[in-house]
Amino acid sequence: MSDNNLQFEYEGLHVSVIYNPATNRVSRTVTESGSEIHHDELTFDKSLVGNFEVMSAEEQAKIVTAWGAAGIKTRIEEGRLGLKK
Secondary structure (H helix, E strand, O other), rough: OOOOOEEEOOOOOEEEEEEEEEOOOOEEEEEEEEEEEEEEEOOHHHHHHHHHHOOOOOHHHHHHHHHHHHHHHHHHOOOOOOOOO
């Protein structure tokens, strides 16, 4: 699994977080029993991290995928998963 792709189980759901460094977009998909129940895409604002460009591509990917994972965990905990798009 590359640093751009993070997959894990959380509260019985399968979560996939994929970072596209070319567009700074994060795609998040949540499935339950093999059925997609949520999908969204977010643009990562590099200004959130000082000196983002001086980090290696691997370090950047780890930060962005962690940001996307933390956000989707909060949505799951609060029951705010959107409909499949």
